Structure formats: C-alpha cells, structure tokens
Amino acid sequence: MGSKEKLIEAMASLLWERGYAATSPREVMAAAGVGQGSMYHHFSGKHDLAVQAMRLSIDTAMARNATLTADGDPLDRLKANLLAPRPGTKGCRVGRMTQDPEVLADPELLGLVGEAFEQMHRLWADTIREAIDAGQLPPQLDPEDLASTLQAVLQGGYVLSRAQGEQAPMDAAMRGAVALLDAAADCRDPAPKAPRNHTAALGPGLDRGEHIDKKESA
C-alpha cells in the first residue's frame, strides 16, 4: 500500500475518531507513518485529503446498509437493519461530521455528507414502501417521513450512546423503534373503535411538507 492510500485510510480513521477540525495533518502523517513531504505531494492540503477520506468512509458506511435492498421480507429487512450491531459509543463516521464547524463551512465536505444521507434516505424509503405495498405496514404511514424517522433513530442512538459512554442507550432506542413498527404492523387493517379526538387538542397540526421552524430562532 503506497503512501497515498495509507494517508487516506489514516485520515478516514481519524475523521471518525476525532472529527475534521480536531485532526491535524501532523497526526495523520504520524498515523500513516509518512513524512510531511509525502502528504503535500499527493494532496493539496488537509481539505483535499479529507475529501478523499470521506469518500472512502461513505462507501464503507453505505456498504453496511446494502442488506436493506436484499431479497426477502421487507419488514424483516427494516427490523434486521435497525437491530444490526452498531458501535454506539464510536458514533457514526458520516453523521459525526455534521457537528464539526469546519465541515459545515466547507461546501465540498458538507455536500458529500448531505448526499450520503440522501442516498440512505432513499434506501429506507424504498424498503418501507415495499413493506406497505406488501401489506406489512399500514398505508397511512408516509414512507418518506418514516424513512427520516428511522434514519433519525439511528443517528440519535449514536448521540445517546456517546452521551453516556455506553452501548445500552442505542440498543434501547433500536428495540423501541422495532417495537413501534411491530405495534403498527399488528394493526395494518385498523378497525377504529370510536372517534378519538385527543389529537385535536394539538391544534391545527402539521401537514406533510409544512415546516415548523417559523418562529424559533434562538
């Protein structure tokens, strides 16, 4: 493996572990076992190296979720993916980037992250649609919304685990999500018993596509 590949892998690893802003070129070169010259020969700088490392990280992460599009029972695929082992306290190598101020300020890096999330969202939404079409989930669930929800449970699970320094919170979050899916699946032909109006107390409510960021800013 040449210096270039070693540098990319070292950067990918450090990006996951420490983020972009907190990772110095020096650390990367040390981890890769190469000198300064090599790095600035193969890359124009830290940014350039990070871009290539992020592509690698994203490919790795996406490969782990290929099971969503496999054959077989769609609802099972959703649940299996939610319950698949994930290193909670290490965090998500892609999601982590969204909290890094230097990444947010770097259109190229942020763009990569955004695209990766979009791609993942499509994977989830497609599988959810399959499950609904197969009658495994109630049709009133919106595949796009639910895809965001499940993606959020995953990303949030990492956050909870890191906050506690333990795997447990992430696992609990995943079990809870699967239990909700199961509960929803159990009533895929709901026979509404009586007009329930406690939702009305919420006010006009939010329609799909309507944003709720109108007022809050601070």
Next chain:
Amino acid sequence: MGSKEKLIEAMASLLWERGYAATSPREVMAAAGVGQGSMYHHFSGKHDLAVQAMRLSIDTAMARNATLTADGDPLDRLKANLLAPRPGTKGCRVGRMTQDPEVLADPELLGLVGEAFEQMHRLWADTIREAIDAGQLPPQLDPEDLASTLQAVLQGGYVLSRAQGEQAPMDAAMRGAVALLDAAADCRDPAPKAPRNHTAALGPGLDRGEHIDKKESA
C-alpha cells in the same frame, strides 16, 4: 449584567454554535466585549467557563421540555413535544457536545451532558408510562426503550437537518414518529389475526437489556 455573566452567556452561545474545541477564549471575550484579564479573573480558564456555560445551556434546554410533565392527556403531551418547533439546522445545544473530542475527554463536561440526557430520558419514560397506563398506547411497549427511541428521533432529527442545511428532514422525522405512535395507539387492543412469523426470520432476536455490541468494533 457584569463581565462574569456576559462571559457565561457568550460562551453558552458559542458552545452551541461552534462547539467546545473550536471556541477560543479570544472569541468568547470578543463576543462578551471584555478583555483577557476579566476572563482569567472570574474563571480559571476555558474549561471552567465552559462548565458554567453548559449548566446554563442545560437549564435552558430542560425548561423547554417542562410541557412533558404538564397536566392533561399523556399521549397528546408526547406528540405535542415531538412536534414542537425546533431549530433543526442549529442543532441541539446539549447533544452537539457529544461529538466534540475535547468534551469527550473532559469528565466534568461529559458528566453534565450525560446527566442531562438521563434526566430527559426519565421525563419521556414517565410520560410514556402514563400513556400506557391510561390505555392510550399498547402495554407491550417498554417505556424505557420507547423513551430512548423518541429521544433518539429528536437528536437524530437535528443531525439530518444539519446534514442537509434544511429544516425539512427534522420535521419529517417528527411527523413519522408521531404517525408511528398513532398507528400503535390505534391498535392498543390488538386482535391478532393470524400467527405471524416473519419476525422469526430475524433469528434469536434481542431481549430487553441484552446488548448487541458483542462483535463490532471497527
């Protein structure tokens, strides 16, 4: 407002906006409009100031969720809290800290964050328990697990929004979560139609309390 308070507020604001590692004492002093001497007179250093600022941020964040423990319909309170306006692209001032390498390495700061999450978890779990006891949610849902799930949806929603630079993904995630709760609520006395066994395909499955971090490390 004295220099001390000005510094704490400025730090709290910058912690939210840029994180801990990326916020320099100089920036804080500039934002507060005071000189170096003031800061090192009132605080032993960046760490000390950040601890006091985090306490302020956590108090602010917790106050926003007091509605969970209000009177009235528990399920409505859960849903109202999920749908409450939140500044997705700004992120969560507490959850953000879990991605900061310097925070992770600082037991005092990390401890504050962990405690805040625990407290929030109790709020959610208690309200969920109320909803189950009131027959609004099916009893097979575990309040502790579901509390983690909903907390994760919130935290993850912020991540999705930041990844896209848009409010929409967070709103979608929240709508999806509410829709799942509604679907689960609709069948709180499920009349199982036929033995469904597609869950069995997942293998032995995970029992409550059993962790899934056995193998994965990289």
Next chain:
DNA sequence: GTCTATACATAGATAGAC
C-alpha cells in the same frame, strides 16, 4: 516521491500595569 527545516498564524494562558 519522500524527507527535514522552516515560516507564519492562532490557541490557551500568564505577567504586571492601572
């Protein structure tokens, strides 16, 4: 291609005057 030496800015903190 890879190395060492060097440059320049910024981080976090201290010294000491007012």
Next chain:
DNA sequence: GTCTATCTATGTATAGAC
C-alpha cells in the same frame, strides 16, 4: 476588576535537499 503585552505550544503550509 479590567486592561495590554507577552509567552509557549501547536496548527497548517512551504522550501528545498536527497
């Protein structure tokens, strides 16, 4: 209590030899 001046370490990048 608050200020300015200063200190040391580190971050990122460049220069130029091998």
